[in-house]
Amino acid sequence: MxxxxxxxxxxxxxxxxxxxxxxxxxxxxxxxxxxxxxxxxxxxxxxxxxxxxxxxxxxxxxxxxxxxxxxxxxxxxxxxxxxxxQVIYIDRHSDEDNSEEIIASEEQHRTYWDSGLVERIFNESNQLKEGLEKVLHKLCKELEAGQGALYLIEEQEEIKKAIFQAGYAFSVGESSKFEIEQGDGIIGQCIKEGQAYNLNKIPEGYIRILSGLGESNPTALAVLPILSEGQVLGVVEIASFTAFTSQDIDFINHVLNQLVEQLPKPAALAKS
The missing domain is CATH 1.10.287 (Helix Hairpins)
Known part of the structure; x- marks a missing residue:
């Protein structure tokens, strides 16, 4: 002025x-x-x-x-x-000039989850599935994801299966048991190899065929193993209509590392 x-x-x-x-x-x-x-x-x-x-x-x-x-x-x-x-004001949503804002947002997420949030959620939950539902819901909301699913691994006669435990905007019904064998689709490959998948360009219908997220057609899919000392305890699958960044994947892994402490071993899960 x-x-x-x-x-x-x-x-x-x-x-x-x-x-x-x-x-x-x-x-x-x-x-x-x-x-x-x-x-x-x-x-x-x-x-x-x-x-x-x-x-x-x-x-x-x-x-x-x-x-x-x-x-x-x-x-x-x-x-x-x-x-x-002279001061020049730049649009805060610019792809090239918002790195400081992204870092600040990541620090807020990290502080929020580092405060023992996962442990508190499970302490306040009566059952394992209830705790998994709450953690998955909070994680998907943080990422502004469209859908999410969480599976735990069962071993039956040396065959590993991913058993559906919790969903965000996705359900298989209480009377149904949704499971995916090792090697089948993206989740099956994740169980077999213990490898994360970050697919940011998915053709329409691809998720409906190869994943457990039903009839939706998001454009990005992140499938990450829940690992403990190299052993796959579970898989988390999150779909979004915007691409997942490397910071998003790091954040998901950060939450899953806290979740590991609350999970039973695959053998114990099969007996329950």
């Missing part, structure tokens, strides 16, 4: 200087004729009259010179201050 006022003042000053210069030029052009008319009958006692004719031009020229100097000094000062103090 101050800079804008200075620019307006400078423009006004420059305009005044130009007008005065025009007046001085016109006056200077007409002065010879005025002097010649007076000199025809010039007497010594008329010298003050000549001086009075010249004085306006002198004052105009001196005033114009002073204003010009002031205007030049003003603009030099304005240019210098603009280079030192």
């Amino acid at each position: 101050k800079q804008q006022k200075r620019n307006i003042f400078g423009l006004a000053l420059a305009s005044i200087t130009i007008v005065i210069s025009l007046v001085a030029a016109v006056t200077g052009y007409l002065l010879p004729d005025q002097l010649m008319n007076n000199l025809e009958t010039l007497q010594l006692d008329q010298l003050p009259q000549i001086q009075s004719e010249v004085l306006p031009l002198q004052l105009i020229i001196v005033g114009n010179l002073i204003l010009t100097i002031v205007a030049l000094l003003f603009y030099v000062s304005a240019i210098r201050n603009a280079g030192e103090s």
Whole structure:
């Protein structure tokens, strides 16, 4: 605002200087004729009259010179201050300039979950599935995901299966038991290899065929194993309509590392 006022003042000053210069030029052009008319009958006692004719031009020229100097000094000062103090505001949602905001947001997430949130959730839950539901719901909301599913591993005759335990915007019904064998689809491969999958370009219908997330058609899918000392205890599957960043994947792993402490071993789960 101050800079804008200075620019307006400078423009006004420059305009005044130009007008005065025009007046001085016109006056200077007409002065010879005025002097010649007076000199025809010039007497010594008329010298003050000549001086009075010249004085306006002198004052105009001196005033114009002073204003010009002031205007030049003003603009030099304005240019210098603009280079030192001008602030440029950038859109906070710019892909290139919001790294500090992303880092701050990640720190908030990390502090929120580092405060023992997962442990408190399970302490307040009556059953394992209830605790898993609450953790999955909070995780999906943090990521603004569309759907999510959490599976725990059962071993039956040396065959590992992912048994559905909790869902976010997804359910298989209380009377149904949804399971995926090792090696089947993305979840089965995750069980077999203990490897995470981050798919950010999924054709329509791909998730419906190869995952347990039903009829939805999100564009991004993250499937991560829940690992304990190299052993796969479970799998979490989260779908979204926006791509998962590397920071998102790190955050999911951070939460899953806390969840491990609350999970039974696959053999114990099979007996329950």
